[in-house]
Amino acid sequence: MGMGYLILAGAIMLFSWLVSSRLKSKFEHYSKLHLQNGMSGAEIAEKMLADNGIRDVRVISTPGRLTDHYNPADKTVNLSEAVYNQRNAAAAAVAAHECGHAVQHAVGYQWLTMRSKLVPVVNVASSYMQWILLAGILMIKTFPGLLLVGIIIFAATTLFSIVTLPVEYDASNRALAWLENKRMLTPQEQAGAKDSLKWAARTYVVAALGSIATLLYYISIYMGGRRD
Numbered sequence: 001m002g003m004g005y006l007i008l009a010g011a012i013m014l015f016s017w018l019v020s021s022r023l024k025s026k027f028e029h030y031s032k033l034h035l036q037n038g039m040s041g042a043e044i045a046e047k048m049l050a051d052n053g054i055r056d057v058r059v060i061s062t063p064g065r066l067t068d069h070y071n072p073a074d075k076t077v078n079l080s081e082a083v084y085n086q087r088n089a090a091a092a093a094v095a096a097h098e099c100g101h102a103v104q105h106a107v108g109y110q111w112l113t114m115r116s117k118l119v120p121v122v123n124v125a126s127s128y129m130q131w132i133l134l135a136g137i138l139m140i141k142t143f144p145g146l147l148l149v150g151i152i153i154f155a156a157t158t159l160f161s162i163v164t165l166p167v168e169y170d171a172s173n174r175a176l177a178w179l180e181n182k183r184m185l186t187p188q189e190q191a192g193a194k195d196s197l198k199w200a201a202r203t204y205v206v207a208a209l210g211s212i213a214t215l216l217y218y219i220s221i222y223m224g225g226r227r228d
Contacts, residue, residue, distance in 0.1 A: 008213050016206040023199040030090040030192040031082075037184060041083040041091035048099040048178055049077070057102045059095075061085075068094050070101035072116055077102055089185065089192035096179055097197055100171030111166045118160045125153045137221060147222050151215070158215045161208040168204050172197040 039047070045059045057075045061084040062068075068080050077098045083091045104112040129150060136147025176194055179185050185193060 009210075009217075012206065012210045012213060016203075016210065019199065019202045019206055023203060026196050026199050027090045030093070030196050031086065031088050033089040033189060033192050035087050035089065035092060035189060036186055038087055039092070039184075040085055040087050041079050041095035042085070044092045044184065045077050045079065045095040045099050047182075047184075048096055048175075049102060051178065051182065052099075052103050052106065054102055054106050059084075068098050070098045070105070072101075072105050072112070075102070075105075089189045090196050092179065092185060092189070093175065093193035093196040094200075096175035096193070097171050097200070100174035100178075101167070103174050104167070104171060109167075109170065111163055111170065115160065115163045115167050118156065118163065121156050122160045125156050129153045129157065133218060140221065144222065147218070151218050151222060154215055154218060158208075158211040161204070161211045164204055165208055168201050172201055 042059050042061070049055075049057055049059070057077060059077045059079065061081055062078040063081060065080055065082065067078065068083055069078050070076070071078060077095075079095055079098065083094045101112065103109075132146065132153060133150035136144075136150045139146055176190075176197065179193060180190055
């Protein structure tokens with residue numbers, strides 16, 4: 001199982017690198033596809049919120065690159081500086097996607113609600129999980145229950161990565177549907193936005209697969225330790 005896991009982990013890491021590289025190249029390409037409507041990412045976001053009757057969410061600029069996110073706690077759509085200010089297909093895709101999360105929040109989308117409830121658990125788990133797992137592996141012969149605790153904690157983070165998948169895909173679908181229905185983009189720009197979000201979603205798929213594989217690896221160590 002150890003060698004099998006190393007091979008699987010290596011394959012997932014390679015796939016993750018390929019997807020990340022492809023995503024970066026896609027966004028760089030579509031960042032050069034300037035919108036004919038002349039709207040910035042911030043303006044796209046504000047219009048999508050307004051069209052969905054959402055008046056209590058603010059669109060703000062946040063430092064960094066690929067730092068775009070929706071914060072349900074303070075109801076803000078946080079767009080990286082490039083997305084906030086730029087007027088291209090990539091910026092439109094990201095801005096609309098983050099507003100897709102705001103729409104999910106407004107309508108009570110169940111998967112987003114579930115993910116939000118898991119956030120505090122994952123935050124606490126992330127602080128202690130690796131230490132508990134390491135100690136559990138070292139003490140597998142004398143105190144196997146410690147590794148089991150680590151596995152349960154890690155399972156919570158794995159569940160979070162799995163729940164994230166429908167949340168992200170649904171937000172993209174809402175974004176693309178709105179962009180198309182409101183005819184915000186030309187056909188070429190729409191295709192670029194769709195392609196950008198497709199590759200962004202695949203990063204979450206890779207993360208979920210990696211988390212599942214790692215969870216199974218820890219479970220195999222625990223089961224092996226109990227048999228010895």
